[in-house]
Amino acid sequence: MNSFPFIVQLIIFLFGAIIGSFLNVVIYRYNTGRTLGGRSICMSCGKTLRWFELIPVISWVVQAGKCVRCRSIIPFQYPLVEFVTGLLFLGIVRMYIGLLPNIPLFLWFVVPSIFLWCVLAVIAVYDIRHKIIPDLFVYLFIVISALLLFITPDGFFMPDMWDFLAGFIIPLPFALLWYATGGRVIGFGDIKLMMGIGFFLGLGMGIAAVMLAFWIGAIIGVFLLLAHGKDVTMKTQIPFGPFLILGIAIAYFCQLSFLDIASWFTFFT
Ligand SMILES: [Zn+2]
Structure with missing residues (x-):
């Protein structure tokens, strides 16, 4: 196998983008004393976000980068990290696709790579911010x-x-x-x-x-x-x-x- 059908690639990308949205939370809450639990809120008005405000990349585009309630600007970092994490997932899976007949071996290489790239994504954005x-x-x-x-x-x-x-x-x-x-x-x-x-x-x-x-x-x-x-x-x-x-x-x-x-x-x- 040397390529996945488009729909499978899209699902891998979206899964990566969801993990990216979690990485945004990690970047914002690391070293602030806040835990990773709890619902996501607007950083300006404290409003709890509803499901349609939590769709990676798409919510940001639909809302034109603004909070639905207080209209404050949602930093471009959010959709960017989601998009790049989606691309990383897709890139890593495609890189090891040749191993795929052997699923355990494929996962052996893909899972640690994905974890390390998530760590690197957090480091990069955190270093830019702080x-x-x-x-x-x-x-x-x-x-x-x-x-x-x-x-x-x-x-x-x-x-x-x-x-x-x-x-x-x-x-x-x-x-x-x-x-x-x-x-x-x-x-x-x-x-x-x-x-x-x-x-x-x-x-x-x-x-x-x-x-x-x-x-x-x-x-x-x-x-x-x-x-x-x-x-x-x-x-x-x-x-x-x-x-x-x-x-x-x-x-x-x-x-x-x-x-x-x-x-x-x-x-x-
Ligand atoms: Zn708000």
């Missing part, structure tokens, strides 16, 4: 990625040495930079995230993810400088976590290694 990478989620990413190196469908297994060392090699230069500059150039949360990248992607794809993050970050940074002029200076803090996670996404979904990127440049020489 300019900090939440410890709980980055530790989940590190520990589960590391465990997945040792646990295979056949049981406990010693991983390839380089896949394991990648978790230490990739953050090392940035940890030294953090130490030398007293944390002014890069945040320690970004270094923790890089450790998880090493365990999750291995050395080749992990280096690709970090390189892509720096390039995309530099391009966006220059763009912000040009677009906002005075308001943005070289000292304006732009969270780096979302760029790292974008880099992970490109490396992971395109299966792009450092060697693939190096080969782009031999094209010019």
Whole structure:
């Protein structure tokens, strides 16, 4: 099997979007003392949302991004996280579709991947909102990625040495930079995230993810400088976590290694 019927893909996307709407709740309530239980309410007027206000993406579009009662604006973050989570679910399922005749093996790869990508989505949005990478989620990413190196469908297994060392090699230069500059150039949360990248992607794809993050970050940074002029200076803090996670996404979904990127440049020489 190499593809699902459209209707099955749509159901996977919608299921992902529903999980995305839960991730929005996690992002808003983490570290606020509020639990994850209880009905969803409007952040402005406190109105309990009814079922038709809780349909991922669609409710936001139908309501034109406003609360039905108080007309206050519902942040674009809500439908965006729902939509992207839907795409992540679809992308992950399609990635492992070749395993599908063997359903346990398919689930073995899909379920942890989906969980890790939900964790990364929370980290990215939380870092944009609060300019900090939440410890709980980055530790989940590190520990589960590391465990997945040792646990295979056949049981406990010693991983390839380089896949394991990648978790230490990739953050090392940035940890030294953090130490030398007293944390002014890069945040320690970004270094923790890089450790998880090493365990999750291995050395080749992990280096690709970090390189892509720096390039995309530099391009966006220059763009912000040009677009906002005075308001943005070289000292304006732009969270780096979302760029790292974008880099992970490109490396992971395109299966792009450092060697693939190096080969782009031999094209010019
Ligand atoms: Zn309201």
